[in-house]
Amino acid sequence: MRRLAVALAFAAVLALAALIKPTAPTLTTPVDLRALAGMVKSDPALLAEAAAFLNQTHLNVTLPAQPSAAPTEMAIGANATAARAGSHVAVSGDLTSRGRPVAGALIAIYLQGRLAALAQTDARGRFNASVYISAYVPLANITAVYVPPPGSPYAPSSASIQLRVLFNATELALSAPATVRWGDPLRIEISQSPPVERQVVVALSNGTSTVVLRTVVRDEAVLAVPTAGLSPGNYTINATAQPKGPWAPASASAQVAVAAAEPQISLRAPPVLVAGAPAPLEVYVEPKLAVATFLGETPLGGYVPLEAPTGPAVVRAVARAAPPYASAQASAQVFVVNPMQVAVAAAALFVAARRLRPRRGGLEEVRREVAEAAGRGPLPERAEAALDLLAKAFHVLGERAGVRYHRTMTYREYAARVESYARDGGCLKKIVELAERSVYSPHAPTPQEISEARICAGRL
Amino acid sequence: MRGAIIAALLLAVAVLYLTPSTTPYSPYNPGPNGLSELAQICRTSANADVVILAPGASLPNLNVSASTAEIVDPLANFGNPYIPAAADVNRTALAAPNATPLIGNGEVLIATGPTSFAGTARGPYPLALAVREGNRTVYIYHASLFTNLAMRWNSAYAERICARPVEIAVAGGDPSHWVHEYLYAARPWIAPAALATMFLYLALKARRGRV
Numbered sequence: 001m002r003r004l005a006v007a008l009a010f011a012a013v014l015a016l017a018a019l020i021k022p023t024a025p026t027l028t029t030p031v032d033l034r035a036l037a038g039m040v041k042s043d044p045a046l047l048a049e050a051a052a053f054l055n056q057t058h059l060n061v062t063l064p065a066q067p068s069a070a071p072t073e074m075a076i077g078a079n080a081t082a083a084r085a086g087s088h089v090a091v092s093g094d095l096t097s098r099g100r101p102v103a104g105a106l107i108a109i110y111l112q113g114r115l116a117a118l119a120q121t122d123a124r125g126r127f128n129a130s131v132y133i134s135a136y137v138p139l140a141n142i143t144a145v146y147v148p149p150p151g152s153p154y155a156p157s158s159a160s161i162q163l164r165v166l167f168n169a170t171e172l173a174l175s176a177p178a179t180v181r182w183g184d185p186l187r188i189e190i191s192q193s194p195p196v197e198r199q200v201v202v203a204l205s206n207g208t209s210t211v212v213l214r215t216v217v218r219d220e221a222v223l224a225v226p227t228a229g230l231s232p233g234n235y236t237i238n239a240t241a242q243p244k245g246p247w248a249p250a251s252a253s254a255q256v257a258v259a260a261a262e263p264q265i266s267l268r269a270p271p272v273l274v275a276g277a278p279a280p281l282e283v284y285v286e287p288k289l290a291v292a293t294f295l296g297e298t299p300l301g302g303y304v305p306l307e308a309p310t311g312p313a314v315v316r317a318v319a320r321a322a323p324p325y326a327s328a329q330a331s332a333q334v335f336v337v338n339p340m341q342v343a344v345a346a347a348a349l350f351v352a353a354r355r356l357r358p359r360r361g362g363l364e365e366v367r368r369e370v371a372e373a374a375g376r377g378p379l380p381e382r383a384e385a386a387l388d389l390l391a392k393a394f395h396v397l398g399e400r401a402g403v404r405y406h407r408t409m410t411y412r413e414y415a416a417r418v419e420s421y422a423r424d425g426g427c428l429k430k431i432v433e434l435a436e437r438s439v440y441s442p443h444a445p446t447p448q449e450i451s452e453a454r455i456c457a458g459r460l
Numbered sequence: 461m462r463g464a465i466i467a468a469l470l471l472a473v474a475v476l477y478l479t480p481s482t483t484p485y486s487p488y489n490p491g492p493n494g495l496s497e498l499a500q501i502c503r504t505s506a507n508a509d510v511v512i513l514a515p516g517a518s519l520p521n522l523n524v525s526a527s528t529a530e531i532v533d534p535l536a537n538f539g540n541p542y543i544p545a546a547a548d549v550n551r552t553a554l555a556a557p558n559a560t561p562l563i564g565n566g567e568v569l570i571a572t573g574p575t576s577f578a579g580t581a582r583g584p585y586p587l588a589l590a591v592r593e594g595n596r597t598v599y600i601y602h603a604s605l606f607t608n609l610a611m612r613w614n615s616a617y618a619e620r621i622c623a624r625p626v627e628i629a630v631a632g633g634d635p636s637h638w639v640h641e642y643l644y645a646a647r648p649w650i651a652p653a654a655l656a657t658m659f660l661y662l663a664l665k666a667r668r669g670r671v
Contacts, residue, residue, distance in 0.1 A: 057547045
């Protein structure tokens with residue numbers, strides 16, 4: 001029966017859990033993707049904006065085509081076979097499908113794999129675009145790609161041409177010390193040949209963070225980079241001269257170590273910390289730096305957090321970095337005692353102890369008191385049985401009345417006090433008399449009398 | 461009977477804990493729209509300076525919320541208009557599957573492309589904001605950037621933001637999500653509570669055995 005109840009209750013809880021569905025919000029979506037694609041294609045300014053976004057993020061225009069789409073053919077041409085870097089080239093072409101022009105198609109034009117322009121075909125399937133030549137390679141690929149919008153009946157296609165690019169190579173040189181003390185300025189010397197006034201981007205990177213500086217250089221320039229804002233460590237300096245018209249980009253790199261001094265730090269902590277109480281920690285730092293203390297990952301504001309769990313923990317003192325000194329830390333093992341958590345366990349122990357301790361006024365105690373009140377040595381077996389019946393009767397009535405039997409009372413005195421709680425007063429009287437006779441008379445009760453008294457005790 | 465109900469409840473909690481959540485953007489959901497991969501690489505903490513906000517959830521103290529209007533981009537996307545492309549301040553491309561706009565004032569850190577749409581209104585829409593609150597800055601990211609689906613493109617970015625503890629704010633949730641949340645919040649108390657329960661159980665059992 002009990003197992004069935006467990007099974008039913010479990011089934012009910014699981015059913016309730018299954019009925020509760022996630023209440024996450026339902027997203028509202030635009031349904032007509034073709035209309036949205038039409039809005040994009042019909043707005044030349046938006047197309048230019050999109051082209052710039054795709055170019056900056058190095059993304060391609062990618063849309064899946066329908067499996068049953070009609071094949072398309074692309075033709076592409078340019079107004080020149082060679083062009084100077086930094087100039088514009090007119091690119092044009094046709095998009096057809098089985099010999100028929102495809103009108104209103106969006107064409108993405110890439111120069112050396114980077115999106116350079118977006119164009120749309122006219123009613124004759126013809127497209128025109130002006131491509132800025134920003135590639136500094138002897139032969140650059142210009143590729144036109146047709147990307148059909150969602151739901152289009154046409155398949156994608158592409159075509160490429162090659163363009164000879166005319167440009168001037170340039171050189172950039174970089175000079176920096178191998179080591180600089182943290183906080184001191186880092187002196188970077190940049191020179192370029194031939195002299196061209198243009199922007200040079202200098203990036204200092206330690207693998208996790210990068211600092212970017214920009215300066216305009218003609219032939220030589222010196223950059224003083226403050227290092228207080230950098231983290232100590234090894235940095236790679238990359239300088240890139242931006243392309244300018246026919247002048248190709250150039251780059252150079254160098255290594256520098258930003259070195260920090262190590263402060264001295266020590267921490268003394270008591271072996272035991274109490275949650276919610278002050279944390280008496282002694283921290284020594286040379287030189288004087290701002291210090292923060294933590295218990296595990298939790299900051300210690302002079303006090304141990306009240307939610308700190310009981311158990312072993314690590315206390316840390318962290319000296320904040322301040323140029324030219326690096327951050328440093330010291331740690332100590334402590335044992336945290338959380339009074340609230342300990343109180344829960346202590347309360348459980350207390351309750352357990354209370355429950356496990358023999359209860360006062362229990363049947364055994366009443367038996368002992370009844371025997372002590374008799375004040376006699378070993379009694380015959382049937383006399384002991386009569387006293388046992390009396391003890392059981394006194395225990396039952398004592399529980400009801402809330403009055404425990406004590407050896408200082410005679411059997412009759414106690415019977416008089418609890419008589420009103422007995423369902424059958426006559427039975428109580430009979431058991432008391434039998435017990436008295438067993439104790440004080442040389443005649444032991446008969447088995448018949450014991451048996452009758454036992455039945456009588458059941459009626460109490 | 462009382463014992464039976466307690467046993468059933470404990471069993472149900474255990475089953476719900478072992479069952480993965482189906483709540484979208486839940487850190488306990490291992491499905492494509494869950495954040496379980498992010499939860500594995502990030503340290504989560506309440507009141508962190510980095511907040512991952514799921515659609516429909518809000519941060520009333522910062523006056524920032526995530527709308528429920530899904531963003532689509534028919535042009536700049538990751539192979540599907542429902543996975544619009546977004547870019548951070550360094551113009552790094554990020555995928556934002558099933559993203560919705562963040563609503564609130566702050567410096568925009570990540571935004572969708574100019575050809576993105578929420579309804580018929582055109583973007584770009586912010587997907588990450590830096591909001592000043594007193595003397596601290598809270599960085600709020602849309603949860604779509606870090607779903608298990610998006611992690612195939614954005615895992616490097618996720619590792620960067622996980623340099624600090626993050627808080628994940630999810631609207632609603634199934635029972636499994638909430639059981640995980642409550643057990644996570646109650647973890648400092650689980651050990652003493654289990655000890656107390658064991659003592660009480662043994663005490664009651666011993667008492668019954670004696671009588």
